[in-house]
Amino acid sequence: MECNPLPGSVIFNALKDKNCIVMACNTRIIPGITKGIFRAAKDIDSAVMIELAKSESNLEGGYTGLTPADLSMRTCAAAREVGVDVWALHADHIGVKKGTIEELNSVKELITAQIDAGFTSFAIDASHLFNFDGKTAAEELAPNIAATIELARFIRSEVGNSEFGLEAEVGEIGRTDTSGMVLTTPDEAVAFIRSLNDSGVYPQVLAIANGSTHGNIFDENGNPIEQVTIDIPRTKEVANALRENDLDVRIAQHGITGTPRHLISEQFPHGDIIKGNVGTFWMNLVWDVLKEEEPDLYQKIWDWTVTKYAAEGTRDVEVFGKSSKFAVKEFFSELYSLDEGTVSVIEDRACEEASSFMRAFKSEGSAEIVREYMRS
Numbered sequence: 001m002e003c004n005p006l007p008g009s010v011i012f013n014a015l016k017d018k019n020c021i022v023m024a025c026n027t028r029i030i031p032g033i034t035k036g037i038f039r040a041a042k043d044i045d046s047a048v049m050i051e052l053a054k055s056e057s058n059l060e061g062g063y064t065g066l067t068p069a070d071l072s073m074r075t076c077a078a079a080r081e082v083g084v085d086v087w088a089l090h091a092d093h094i095g096v097k098k099g100t101i102e103e104l105n106s107v108k109e110l111i112t113a114q115i116d117a118g119f120t121s122f123a124i125d126a127s128h129l130f131n132f133d134g135k136t137a138a139e140e141l142a143p144n145i146a147a148t149i150e151l152a153r154f155i156r157s158e159v160g161n162s163e164f165g166l167e168a169e170v171g172e173i174g175r176t177d178t179s180g181m182v183l184t185t186p187d188e189a190v191a192f193i194r195s196l197n198d199s200g201v202y203p204q205v206l207a208i209a210n211g212s213t214h215g216n217i218f219d220e221n222g223n224p225i226e227q228v229t230i231d232i233p234r235t236k237e238v239a240n241a242l243r244e245n246d247l248d249v250r251i252a253q254h255g256i257t258g259t260p261r262h263l264i265s266e267q268f269p270h271g272d273i274i275k276g277n278v279g280t281f282w283m284n285l286v287w288d289v290l291k292e293e294e295p296d297l298y299q300k301i302w303d304w305t306v307t308k309y310a311a312e313g314t315r316d317v318e319v320f321g322k323s324s325k326f327a328v329k330e331f332f333s334e335l336y337s338l339d340e341g342t343v344s345v346i347e348d349r350a351c352e353e354a355s356s357f358m359r360a361f362k363s364e365g366s367a368e369i370v371r372e373y374m375r376s
């Protein structure tokens with residue numbers, strides 16, 4: 001069986017009208033997690049994506065300590081071991097924050113390394129580039145559009161004849177102003193995609209700002225809270241506006257860690273949203289297992305994080321929730337040499353949780369749809 005990653009575009013195009021969401025998992029800690037997710041995918045025959053963002057994995061390792069080549073090698077090994085064939089390796093948040101030539105050149109170096117490592121899907125995120133003096137949506141989005149076009153063309157020129165997945169981002173996820181969360185409007189999404197299409201750039205999925213926040217979230221008293229602020233009506237409006245304008249793109253939902261599974265299952269517009277990113281959740285799962293199985297290591301990770309990232313007036317639980325991601329690289333050798341028993345507890349739990357997410361995303365059987373699409 002071929003267990004190499006498929007082009008992201010094949011998965012997106014096969015599933016775009018099938019009322020399901022493909023889970024994309026940020027596997028910051030690979031032992032146990034990746035195999036568990038793949039086992040779930042195989043059990044219920046679901047397509048799945050594995051991804052890390054530029055901040056998490058770059059040429060220096062990012063905060064997970066994994067270069068694109070490390071991530072690819074370890075993930076492909078897990079795919080072969082489990083025997084999973086319908087998956088893609090996605091570069092999440094290839095962030096562009098300034099849009100300068102130097103920055104774009106360094107981003108291109110990362111993209112080249114990702115392509116060389118076998119990545120099959122790419123998310124260009126230039127949503128920070130926003131012209132606040134613009135009079136129209138197109139003018140406001142012009143710097144984002146320009147950077148997205150340049151990088152998409154670069155990917156096209158580097159991958160040769162291969163197909164690849166492409167995600168673009170309009171509206172910075174989690175951005176707030178004095179009146180609260182800034183949400184992407186249907187007009188912005190349409191203007192953005194139309195400009196990209198006019199330049200020959202056709203993303204299959206679009207990330208929008210629709211009320212979610214990345215990672216673990218807390219109330220004003222520092223208590224962990226669920227992610228229930230995703231604006232479903234707005235998400236549907238954006239998806240409908242794109243359809244009505246004959247723009248062939250669906251929504252990628254970011255920031256799902258902390259979203260109750262029943263809300264995903266009952267309220268998410270499956271088919272409008274076709275990619276669902278579950279990131280921090282998997283790292284939280286490892287911490288939970290370590291707390292029980294390896295309490296001494298857990299305590300070291302906790303102490304290191306709350307000491308290094310302590311902030312006046314912030315409870316330790318919030319400091320740990322927001323900054324323990326930086327402990328992944330610091331404790332890399334411990335995390336990658338865990339006891340076999342601990343890894344197997346992580347793997348079983350990851351499998352169970354991934355399966356539960358996939359059911360909420362209604363993606364059981366989606367792998368077969370992708371296989372049929374490839375045969376036709």
Ligand SMILES: [Zn+2]
Pocket residue numbers: 093173214254255277
């Ligand atoms: Zn994201």
